[in-house]
Amino acid sequence: MAQLTSTEWALARRPVGLPQPADFQKKTVDVPEPAEGQIQVQNSWMSVDPYMRGRMYDRESYVPPFGIGETMTGGAVGRVTASKNSDFQVGDLVQSMNGWRTAWTADPGSAMAMKLPDVGLPESTFLGVVGMPGLTAYAGILRIAELKEGDTVFVSGAAGAVGSTVVQIAKIRNCTVIGSAGGADKCAFVKSLGADHVIDYKEAKGFDGLVAALQKAAPKGIDVYFDNVGGDHLAAAIEVARPMARFAECGMIAQYNDTGTPVGPHNIIQVVGKQLKVQGFIVSFHFDMQPAFVADMAKWIGSGQMKYQETVMEGIDKAPDAFLGLFSGANTGKMLVKLG
Amino acid sequence: MAQLTSTEWALARRPVGLPQPADFQKKTVDVPEPAEGQIQVQNSWMSVDPYMRGRMYDRESYVPPFGIGETMTGGAVGRVTASKNSDFQVGDLVQSMNGWRTAWTADPGSAMAMKLPDVGLPESTFLGVVGMPGLTAYAGILRIAELKEGDTVFVSGAAGAVGSTVVQIAKIRNCTVIGSAGGADKCAFVKSLGADHVIDYKEAKGFDGLVAALQKAAPKGIDVYFDNVGGDHLAAAIEVARPMARFAECGMIAQYNDTGTPVGPHNIIQVVGKQLKVQGFIVSFHFDMQPAFVADMAKWIGSGQMKYQETVMEGIDKAPDAFLGLFSGANTGKMLVKLG
Numbered sequence: 138m139a140q141l142t143s144t145e146w147a148l149a150r151r152p153v154g155l156p157q158p159a160d161f162q163k164k165t166v167d168v169p170e171p172a173e174g175q176i177q178v179q180n181s182w183m184s185v186d187p188y189m190r191g192r193m194y195d196r197e198s199y200v201p202p203f204g205i206g207e208t209m210t211g212g213a214v215g216r217v218t219a220s221k222n223s224d225f226q227v228g229d230l231v232q233s234m235n236g237w238r239t240a241w242t243a244d245p246g247s248a249m250a251m252k253l254p255d256v257g258l259p260e261s262t263f264l265g266v267v268g269m270p271g272l273t274a275y276a277g278i279l280r281i282a283e284l285k286e287g288d289t290v291f292v293s294g295a296a297g298a299v300g301s302t303v304v305q306i307a308k309i310r311n312c313t314v315i316g317s318a319g320g321a322d323k324c325a326f327v328k329s330l331g332a333d334h335v336i337d338y339k340e341a342k343g344f345d346g347l348v349a350a351l352q353k354a355a356p357k358g359i360d361v362y363f364d365n366v367g368g369d370h371l372a373a374a375i376e377v378a379r380p381m382a383r384f385a386e387c388g389m390i391a392q393y394n395d396t397g398t399p400v401g402p403h404n405i406i407q408v409v410g411k412q413l414k415v416q417g418f419i420v421s422f423h424f425d426m427q428p429a430f431v432a433d434m435a436k437w438i439g440s441g442q443m444k445y446q447e448t449v450m451e452g453i454d455k456a457p458d459a460f461l462g463l464f465s466g467a468n469t470g471k472m473l474v475k476l477g
Numbered sequence: 478m479a480q481l482t483s484t485e486w487a488l489a490r491r492p493v494g495l496p497q498p499a500d501f502q503k504k505t506v507d508v509p510e511p512a513e514g515q516i517q518v519q520n521s522w523m524s525v526d527p528y529m530r531g532r533m534y535d536r537e538s539y540v541p542p543f544g545i546g547e548t549m550t551g552g553a554v555g556r557v558t559a560s561k562n563s564d565f566q567v568g569d570l571v572q573s574m575n576g577w578r579t580a581w582t583a584d585p586g587s588a589m590a591m592k593l594p595d596v597g598l599p600e601s602t603f604l605g606v607v608g609m610p611g612l613t614a615y616a617g618i619l620r621i622a623e624l625k626e627g628d629t630v631f632v633s634g635a636a637g638a639v640g641s642t643v644v645q646i647a648k649i650r651n652c653t654v655i656g657s658a659g660g661a662d663k664c665a666f667v668k669s670l671g672a673d674h675v676i677d678y679k680e681a682k683g684f685d686g687l688v689a690a691l692q693k694a695a696p697k698g699i700d701v702y703f704d705n706v707g708g709d710h711l712a713a714a715i716e717v718a719r720p721m722a723r724f725a726e727c728g729m730i731a732q733y734n735d736t737g738t739p740v741g742p743h744n745i746i747q748v749v750g751k752q753l754k755v756q757g758f759i760v761s762f763h764f765d766m767q768p769a770f771v772a773d774m775a776k777w778i779g780s781g782q783m784k785y786q787e788t789v790m791e792g793i794d795k796a797p798d799a800f801l802g803l804f805s806g807a808n809t810g811k812m813l814v815k816l817g
């Protein structure tokens with residue numbers, strides 16, 4: 138049998154501000170036969186996600202930084218090609234954190250590998266709507282934001298993998314939903330998901346415009362804000378929040394590439410008077426919701442209540458472009474790289 | 478019987494920035510005999526509190542603004558001098574929101590009047606440690622911040638009426654407590670309450686100094702922040718927060734007199750990665766805790782575990798000075814005006 142090789146991407150240097158293609162470095166490595174307990178997997182899909190930008194800084198965070206010259210990691214799905222682990226058979230569909238590469242051999246635990254059910258859902262959905270972004274949406278809107286029927290909900294980044302799922306869960310729960318996205322195409326996509334109002338943040342042009350658009354869409358204010366963006370969006374949400382509103386702080390992509398001192402919400406004092414709850418969360422602390430999440434998603438996708446969109450780039454060579462595209466708004470829905 | 482008169486304070490005009498003596502206007506009014514259902518009360522103490530600054534702005538908030546020329550309101554305790562309400566007897570000790578005046582006649586409901594138990598506690602304590610500031614501390618640290626045994630707790634404004642009570646509750650619950658206050662006298666007071674570390678914020682001089690002092694006091698970071706101050710204190714607390722830390726946002730006195738655009742915490746993005754919960758609250762939404770609060774306070778004061786300090790100004794004429802003193806740090810513990 139010919140030696141299996143893997144094409145992989147490492148960080149060549151730490152990006153300053155917006156990452157550049159030259160920050161990445163491609164390499165080819167041999168993929169060994171599995172030792173006792175190990176599995177060998179060929180990836181068919183890999184995920185690129187905004188949180189990866191945080192791992193490119195050399196600083197402590199909830200996950201350690203990527204090492205320079207070391208293959209990066211991230212969500213991937215693939216099929217087992219060889220196994221010396223009795224829990225895995227050749228051909229099994231496997232999700233792991235061994236993305237940014239085409240193939241790998243490892244102990245399943247070290248790769249956070251788990252077998253996926255072959256239930257007829259496309260493989261790529263396990264990296265999106267039925268994967269981490271979907272669970273992020275589910276845990277954030279239901280547990281952190283404590284969504285109630287009839288709430289008025291504002292979702293920023295509503296055309297993204299997480300945001301588009303939040304919009305639909307809130308509609309399934311009979312809420313009024315306002316989504317924000319950048320540009321006519323994305324706004325049309327958000328509208329197609331059932332959002333009652335869509336704000337084009339590129340037209341709103343900053344805090345004042347966002348507040349005006351939100352006041353028009355929600356004259357009585359908002360009960361919930363699901364934040365993917367931070368910055369002016371967060372300040373505008375504080376401004377139009379009703380008393381006791383709940384904010385699920387999922388991400389602040391507006392700030393990820395800041396090199397200067399970022400600006401906090403100038404109206405944060407309203408957190409006191411309006412008794413707001415502003416709470417950050419990370420999906421990996423909510424894996425206990427996984428069974429309920431998968432059951433709900435299977436039901437909602439089956440009934441047509443849950444739609445999803447993917448932006449796919451073809452081939453491992455495109456992985457850095459796919460990642461960089463997240464920051465220029467190149468994706469609608471989940472951004473993926475097809476490997477197999 | 479001679480006509481009872483009341484000396485009262487109204488807002489003469491809306492303060493811009495730091496309030497000035499000329500923003501207040503004194504008047505004398507007749508206090509009528511009670512009509513059916515009403516009571517007549519002579520106040521013995523009145524309270525001045527930072528939140529009153531918010532009511533001097535002409536804007537919507539959780540309480541309506543003070544009217545120009547109308548007697549202001551606030552916490553007061555006094556004795557019933559005449560009653561046409563069967564629930565109140567002459568001589569009863571009464572707490573009400575009819576402060577900023579020496580006497581009044583009203584329906585108890587309209588004045589939020591309630592009878593106080595004559596349990597041997599000094600009357601003034603019902604405006605402080607056993608009153609609204611005490612309940613604010615109690616609800617904020619126990620319910621909003623979800624205090625747990627062994628937590629490392631940071632309290633700003635720790636020499637104030639609320640903060641000094643928070644420090645002691647946290648010590649009673651076996652926590653490590655860091656308090657911040659301005660100046661050597663106040664810091665000594667906070668230390669005397671049992672705080673493990675005290676930071677003089679006037680010496681720390683802003684964000685960097687506060688972070689350095691906090692890192693020294695709590696090398697592993699803080700689990701809870703009880704915020705009375707906002708501004709640099711809030712940003713410093715975010716910076717040293719441990720994952721899953723809880724912030725009880727009680728007030729932001731550093732911003733109350735801002736005339737320019739205030740500055741939000743530049744590091745708010747850490748709310749996501751550290752999964753912080755930043756939650757505002759208002760004491761009046763936590764009156765359900767009143768019975769447990771009074772029972773705990775009586776026990777703790779009786780056992781000497783709960784100390785309190787008051788700064789007293791004598792006579793209704795001094796009421797504006799007492800209020801202005803809150804912003805120059807003139808008080809240690811609860812600021813009160815003695816009327817009777």
